[in-house]
Amino acid sequence: MACSRMLTLFLLLLPTPCLGRSTTVSESDRPSVIIVGAGISGISAAVTLAGAGVHGVLILEATDRVGGRIHSKRFAGHRIEVGANWIQGVNGEKMNPIWQMAEKLHLKTFFSDYSNISSNTYTQSGVLYERSVVERVLEVSEKVVDDGGIYSRSLPSDGHEDISILGFQKMKKHAPSTPLEMAVDYFMNDYESAEPPRITSLQGTLPIRTFTDFGEEDYFVADERGYESLVHHLVNQSLNADSIKLNQVVRSINQSRNGVTVTTENGRHYRADYVMVSVSIGVLQSDLIKFHPQLPHSKFSAICQLDMAVFTKIFLKFPYKFWSDRNKTEFFLYASERRGYYTIWQELEKELPGANVLLAVVTDEEARRIELQADEAIKAEAMRVLKNMFGKKIPEATDIFVTRWSTDRFFRGSFSNWPIGLHSHDFNQIKAPFGRIFFTGEHTSRLYNGYVHGAYLAGVDSANELVGSIKKKMETAKN
Numbered sequence: 001m002a003c004s005r006m007l008t009l010f011l012l013l014l015p016t017p018c019l020g021r022s023t024t025v026s027e028s029d030r031p032s033v034i035i036v037g038a039g040i041s042g043i044s045a046a047v048t049l050a051g052a053g054v055h056g057v058l059i060l061e062a063t064d065r066v067g068g069r070i071h072s073k074r075f076a077g078h079r080i081e082v083g084a085n086w087i088q089g090v091n092g093e094k095m096n097p098i099w100q101m102a103e104k105l106h107l108k109t110f111f112s113d114y115s116n117i118s119s120n121t122y123t124q125s126g127v128l129y130e131r132s133v134v135e136r137v138l139e140v141s142e143k144v145v146d147d148g149g150i151y152s153r154s155l156p157s158d159g160h161e162d163i164s165i166l167g168f169q170k171m172k173k174h175a176p177s178t179p180l181e182m183a184v185d186y187f188m189n190d191y192e193s194a195e196p197p198r199i200t201s202l203q204g205t206l207p208i209r210t211f212t213d214f215g216e217e218d219y220f221v222a223d224e225r226g227y228e229s230l231v232h233h234l235v236n237q238s239l240n241a242d243s244i245k246l247n248q249v250v251r252s253i254n255q256s257r258n259g260v261t262v263t264t265e266n267g268r269h270y271r272a273d274y275v276m277v278s279v280s281i282g283v284l285q286s287d288l289i290k291f292h293p294q295l296p297h298s299k300f301s302a303i304c305q306l307d308m309a310v311f312t313k314i315f316l317k318f319p320y321k322f323w324s325d326r327n328k329t330e331f332f333l334y335a336s337e338r339r340g341y342y343t344i345w346q347e348l349e350k351e352l353p354g355a356n357v358l359l360a361v362v363t364d365e366e367a368r369r370i371e372l373q374a375d376e377a378i379k380a381e382a383m384r385v386l387k388n389m390f391g392k393k394i395p396e397a398t399d400i401f402v403t404r405w406s407t408d409r410f411f412r413g414s415f416s417n418w419p420i421g422l423h424s425h426d427f428n429q430i431k432a433p434f435g436r437i438f439f440t441g442e443h444t445s446r447l448y449n450g451y452v453h454g455a456y457l458a459g460v461d462s463a464n465e466l467v468g469s470i471k472k473k474m475e476t477a478k479n
Contacts, residue, residue, distance in 0.1 A: 032056040033466065034262050034272040036250045036289070039068020040231050040452060041441045042278035044459030045466075047238040052467045057239075058270065060248040060262065062410045065228075066235060069280070069411060070452065072226035075401045076317040078352040079224050082403050083414070084452045085313070086112065092215025098453045099219070101230050108223035110351050116329035117187070124179060124336050126388045134333075137184045144174045145188055149207030159423035165189060165197035165205065167420075183335035186343045193450070194309035194363040195417045196340070204418030204427075209447045210454075222351035249410075253277070254292040255436045274436045274466060278459065281430070281443035282308030282412025295434055302429035305422045306443055308413035309450075310406045312367035314360040314382060317399040321356050322390060323347055334385055340366045342385040358386070371404045378402055415450040416443035431462070438466050 032054055035042045038061035046057050065071070069083040087109060089096045102109060118134035148168045155161045169175060176185040185197065192208065193200045221227045235244070249265035253275055262270045283289065284303050295303070323332075325347075332345040346359040360382055362370055370378055379400045387394060405414045418427075424446075431444040440462035441455060448454030 032272060033058070033274045033276060034260070034270055035059045035276045035278060036253075036262070037061060037068060037278035037441075038066040038231075038244055038246075039278060039441070039455065040070055040234070041455040041459040041462075042068070042276070043231055043234050043239075044456045045276050045278065045440050045463040046243065046459075047234055048460050048463035049467065050238050052463070054467065054470065056272075057243055058272065059239075059244045060250055060264065060270065061244060061246050062249040064246050066244060066246075067228035067231045068278075068455075069405065069414065070228045070231055072228060073401070075315055076352065076355040076357050076399060078222075078355050078357075079226055080315055080352075080357075080401065081221055081227050082313070082401075083405070084227055085221060087219045087221065087453075088451055089210040089214030089453065090217040090219055092211075092213065094213050094215075096210075096214040096453050097456055098230065099214075101233065102219075102221075105225075105229060105233055107221060107225070107227075107229065109219035109221050112218040112220050112331075113329065114331055117331045117333060120329050120331065121180070121183065121333040121335060122389045124334070124388060126391070129180060129335070134180065134184070137180055138188075140174065141176075141181075141184050141188045144169055144172050145206065147172060148202055152203045152206045155203050157424060159201075159203055159425075162201055162203040162420060162423070164420040165200045165202050168202050169197060179335035179337050182339045183333045183343050186340050187333060190340060190363050191344055191361065193417045194311040194367075194414060195307060195419070196364060199307065199364075199417070199419050201418045201420045201422060204422060210451055213447070214453070220351055222348070250289055252290040252292060253437060255434075260436050274438065274470075276438045276440055276462060276466060278440045280308060280411050280413065280441060281306050281416045282406075283410065286409070286412055288409060291434070291437070299429045299432060299434060302422075302426035305419065305426055306430060307417045307419045309415055309417040310363060310367040310371070311414040312362050312371055312405070313403045314362070314370070314378060315401040316358045316360070316379070316382060316397040318356045318358070318397055319395050321347075321349065322394045323358070325349070332389070334389055336385075340364065342382060345389075360385075368406050371402065371406050375400050375402055417450060433465070433469070438462055438469075 033049055035046050038059050042059060046059055049057050071082045072079045073082050087099050087102055090099050118131045118138060121129045121134045123129060148165060151168060176182050189197050193205060250262055251265050252263045254261045259271055259273050260275045262275060281303065330347050330350060334343055340363060342360050342362060344361045348357045348359055379397055383397060405411050427446060431439055440458050442449055442451060442458060445454035445458040448457065
């Protein structure tokens with residue numbers, strides 16, 4: 001399936017004989033297609049449409065930049081990734097298209113080595129667990145995940161016999177309850193899905209197709225150009241500056257038999273033959289964009305069933321490095337009695353040399369709680385955890401940066417997660433066109449939802465679907 005998608009991608013980036021560059025979809029001066037959102041999915045859709053000969057593609061972006069949830073900022077004298085940070089699924093038999101672009105642009109990436117995390121797992125009181133104890137818990141958890149993938153493939157494809165990951169854990173008599181078991185379970189599941197096993201669908205998640213298709217390695221992006229340089233590369237390759245309008249907050253989309261009108265918050269109206277909506281599933285669930293006529297109940301119901309998960313990153317800068325590298329790993333686990341409470345830490349000496357920066361990751365309800373707090377309150381919490389782990393004499397953090405995707409009205413979260421109860425039919429409804437309105441985004445990628453490559457390939461797939469619809473209408477008109 002992945003190979004056929006990638007073949008489609010490369011074919012679509014070239015003019016097609018059926019809809020070449022000489023073809024004009026609309027004879028008026030208005031754009032043929034408006035794309036709402038300039039994230040990587042919207043941009044890849046625009047590039048694909050342009051390559052297929054669709055003229056007059058216009059992108060309306062609510063923020064003052066392109067990239068969407070791929071975004072970087074300056075912190076501690078370095079560029080850090082506020083949104084997507086890893087290229088996940090590398091060095092397998094098939095090539096991840098994002099990794100392919102990163103290699104072409106010589107993007108600076110670092111292999112994330114989790115292999116020695118068992119030597120850096122702390123009790124709540126700051127005592128290091130024996131490595132062998134942690135390894136036993138890790139082995140059990142990994143075995144349950146592998147078995148879950150096998151069991152998932154045995155279920156009917158319609159999803160009506162799906163269970164949660166927690167449900168499968170219970171079937172295997174595996175119910176993480178001790179602080180160590182919960183920390184390892186969080187590392188194995190929540191760290192990937194940004195939601196706990198009791199919420200996450202077994203069939204929609206395991207086996208993780210990103211890793212089975214593209215490889216099991218993750219690479220952390222730490223480049224002064226930012227991860228978003230990949231998006232800028234796509235823009236510069238096939239689009240012109242006039243095709244993207246920033247600070248255009250779309251508030252309504254009205255469609256009729258003759259076309260679609262998009263109205264922005266500043267009162268501007270844009271007309272086109274088609275619209276491609278690439279905003280996040282969280283925005284689709286909110287009241288930011290009104291559809292006229294309203295989306296069908298079956299479609300909106302499916303949209304509301306898919307979760308918009310929250311993956312919050314907390315960057316802390318210190319005057320000097322106080323953590324030990326004796327165990328040669330960049331990751332630490334903190335086994336709190338409170339599940340998911342500052343569980344995962346990463347030191348960034350390799351990625352940001354000399355910056356003395358630690359990165360903590362929190363998800364789900366803890367992430368939503370933290371994102372509503374002031375930075376100083378978050379720093380105080382994080383410092384209490386670090387003092388438990390490394391001692392009371394460690395220095396205070398001099399600076400902090402906290403990502404807040406859940407409170408941003410243009411995103412409403414970090415990425416989608418497939419919950420228990422969402423069936424394949426519902427997922428198809430999320431992506432399905434509604435008249436002249438098409439949909440794309442990582443949440444429309446059946447195989448890779450939640451990932452950057454999923455967003456990129458979803459843009460290609462949705463654009464391909466729109467091209468097919470345009471060609472069909474042209475052929476009907478001729479007849």
